[in-house]
Amino acid sequence: MLKIEAKKELPGFSLDVRLTAESGILAILGPSGSGKTMTLQSVAGLMKPDEGYVEVNGRVLFDSKNKINLPVQKRKVGFVFQHYALFPHLNVWDNIAYGLKDTPKDEIRAKIKQLLENMNIDGLEGRFPRQLSAGQQQRVAIARALAPEPDVLLLDEPFSALDPVLKERLELELMDLQNVFGGSILFVTHDLNEGYKLGSNVAVYHSGAIIQHDTKENVFSHPVNRDVAKMTGMRNLIEGVITGIDGKNITVDVPSWGESLRVVSDRAANYFLNQEIILGIRPEYISLTDKPGENTLAAAVSHKMEGIASSNYRLRIKSDTSEKRYLEAVISKSSAGPLPEDSDCYLHLHPELLVIMAE
Amino acid sequence: MTDYLEPLLVSLKTVTVTTAVTFFLGIAAARWMARYEGRFKSLIDGLFILPLVLPPTVVGYILLLVFGVNGPIGKTLLAFGEKIVFSWEATVIAATVMAFPIMYMTAKGAFEQVEPNIEAAARTLGAGEWRVFWTVTLPLAKAGVIAATVLAFARSLGEFGATLMLAGNIAGKTQTIPIAIYFAIQAGDMDKAMVLCIIVLAISFVSLAAIAYWKGMAAKMKPVKVS
Numbered sequence: 001m002l003k004i005e006a007k008k009e010l011p012g013f014s015l016d017v018r019l020t021a022e023s024g025i026l027a028i029l030g031p032s033g034s035g036k037t038m039t040l041q042s043v044a045g046l047m048k049p050d051e052g053y054v055e056v057n058g059r060v061l062f063d064s065k066n067k068i069n070l071p072v073q074k075r076k077v078g079f080v081f082q083h084y085a086l087f088p089h090l091n092v093w094d095n096i097a098y099g100l101k102d103t104p105k106d107e108i109r110a111k112i113k114q115l116l117e118n119m120n121i122d123g124l125e126g127r128f129p130r131q132l133s134a135g136q137q138q139r140v141a142i143a144r145a146l147a148p149e150p151d152v153l154l155l156d157e158p159f160s161a162l163d164p165v166l167k168e169r170l171e172l173e174l175m176d177l178q179n180v181f182g183g184s185i186l187f188v189t190h191d192l193n194e195g196y197k198l199g200s201n202v203a204v205y206h207s208g209a210i211i212q213h214d215t216k217e218n219v220f221s222h223p224v225n226r227d228v229a230k231m232t233g234m235r236n237l238i239e240g241v242i243t244g245i246d247g248k249n250i251t252v253d254v255p256s257w258g259e260s261l262r263v264v265s266d267r268a269a270n271y272f273l274n275q276e277i278i279l280g281i282r283p284e285y286i287s288l289t290d291k292p293g294e295n296t297l298a299a300a301v302s303h304k305m306e307g308i309a310s311s312n313y314r315l316r317i318k319s320d321t322s323e324k325r326y327l328e329a330v331i332s333k334s335s336a337g338p339l340p341e342d343s344d345c346y347l348h349l350h351p352e353l354l355v356i357m358a359e
Numbered sequence: 360m361t362d363y364l365e366p367l368l369v370s371l372k373t374v375t376v377t378t379a380v381t382f383f384l385g386i387a388a389a390r391w392m393a394r395y396e397g398r399f400k401s402l403i404d405g406l407f408i409l410p411l412v413l414p415p416t417v418v419g420y421i422l423l424l425v426f427g428v429n430g431p432i433g434k435t436l437l438a439f440g441e442k443i444v445f446s447w448e449a450t451v452i453a454a455t456v457m458a459f460p461i462m463y464m465t466a467k468g469a470f471e472q473v474e475p476n477i478e479a480a481a482r483t484l485g486a487g488e489w490r491v492f493w494t495v496t497l498p499l500a501k502a503g504v505i506a507a508t509v510l511a512f513a514r515s516l517g518e519f520g521a522t523l524m525l526a527g528n529i530a531g532k533t534q535t536i537p538i539a540i541y542f543a544i545q546a547g548d549m550d551k552a553m554v555l556c557i558i559v560l561a562i563s564f565v566s567l568a569a570i571a572y573w574k575g576m577a578a579k580m581k582p583v584k585v586s
Contacts, residue, residue: 044479044483046479046482046483072479072482072483073482073483073485073486073487074485075483077483078483079479079480079483081476081479081480082476083476085474085476085477085479085480086477086480087477087480087481087495088477088499089498089499098481098484098486098494099484099485099486101485101486101490144480144484145483145484147484148484148485
């Protein structure tokens with residue numbers, strides 16, 4: 001159990017966050033410069049907030065009101081730095097042993113052997129960091145952080161330096177780490193997929209504040225506002241007005257398109273008639289169809305960027321009042337025939353996949 | 360024989376003590392300033408480097424003001440029966456003041472090159488500041504610190520102006536090799552000057568060779584990178 005409150009004023013930036021985490025992985029998601037790393041630093045004691053409170057498993061590490069500020073050394077916080085910050089002059093064994101100074105020799109030996117095995121790096125103990133691949137370096141960094149048995153593990157952009165294949169493998173390993181390490185794991189990322197895959201809870205950061213802190217399902221399917229929506233990859237947002245509510249079915253008029261769309265939401269009770277709302281849909285959720293119908297819009301392909309398995313499209317809704325507004329769509333090649341630039345098509349916006357936001 | 364031996368002994372003694380003192384003072388100051396972010400940063404930095412940019416005679420003059428019998432420190436020491444000016448200690452003080460900025464600047468550069476996160480990692484693993492310094496910062500800045508020490512050694516071996524002003528030219532006591540060379544030439548004793556010059560060349564050459572050898576050993580000890 002982890003409680004964090006931190007306020008810090010810096011020239012041109014202010015941090016004001018409040019977080020809680022149970023055991024399991026909490027993903028801190030946000031663009032660079034939004035205060036994610038600073039949050040980890042205030043937990044570890046590498047940065048002192050102007051005001052705040054940090055508690056790990058009932059142990060108060062920092063409390064500005066009662067003038068408690070445990071030094072870094074006494075916080076029992078495992079920190080995996082962005083570029084791992086391994087000791088370049090020590091071999092893998094000594095890197096991992098660094099945090100085990102006051103442990104009896106044979107215990108150190110047993111512990112390191114166990115960690116090497118758990119992290120799949122046995123046999124590398126004599127190597128120096130520069131002789132390791134990025135993936136091996138990350139495993140050593142995690143093993144080193146775990147060795148002194150910290151109460152909480154903090155990972156700062158742990159996958160940013162890795163190629164996609166390796167990244168996927170190490171992501172799976174991090175999931176497994178939860179079985180070995182019982183405490184809370186906080187990990188910082190600017191990668192949506194990573195945050196979604198790994199975190200059981202997600203905190204979305206935006207310029208020094210948390211704009212949504214919830215389970216990942218809620219954050220990704222019910223963003224509280226357009227900032228969260230954009231941050232979680234919901235790139236298509238359009239203004240609308242609610243003109244009908246019937247059970248779970250909500251009718252939304254979109255004046256810019258002159259269209260009326262049906263949305264299915266299990267939070268229909270939260271909305272009211274004539275409410276002005278934002279309607280959002282992920283590019284991946286837009287599908288193509290060959291004939292007009294419900295929630296179907298006539299569109300023209302304006303730009304196309306072809307990928308391996310799916311292609312990215314910029315589509316212009318034909319009835320749109322603005323010439324400069326586009327819908328972004330990612331459409332799998334298996335579902336769409338060749339769709340060149342300037343061709344016409346029909347878009348289907350599935351009622352269950354449209355999201356309503358109050359602001 | 361004593362003509363050569365005396366300046367050599369004085370120089371060796373002075374350079375050894377000066378290098379040792381400068382080593383510790385310079386490292387302490389460099390370590391402190393490398394991570395200091397207070398508002399007096401540039402002021403303190405400037406003060407530490409000042410002797411490097413001032414003419415040695417100006418430094419010598421300031422030292423005379425400070426350590427002279429009427430100076431703040433000189434007066435205090437005199438009360439304990441110690442006189443700094445024209446004593447052997449004066450050669451150490453003058454050479455230390457002149458060598459310090461080089462030691463400080465070079466070591467500071469080396470400390471600043473150490474990735475702050477690596478030091479932070481050591482702290483999160485429970486290491487106190489002292490342990491962080493000895494086991495992480497210093498080993499990672501080793502090459503720069505060695506270079507700094509060599510430069511400080513060379514600078515104190517060559518020190519002339521400030522030493523002459525503060526310590527004078529007392530054979531067997533404050534007459535270092537550079538001062539002895541100068542006065543030999545003044546007296547027209549070119550042979551003596553040449554022998555002293557050869558001694559300096561020898562010292563410089565031997566110390567450079569020792570460092571090169573030592574660096575070579577260090578490189579051999581490093582494990583080979585596997586591809």
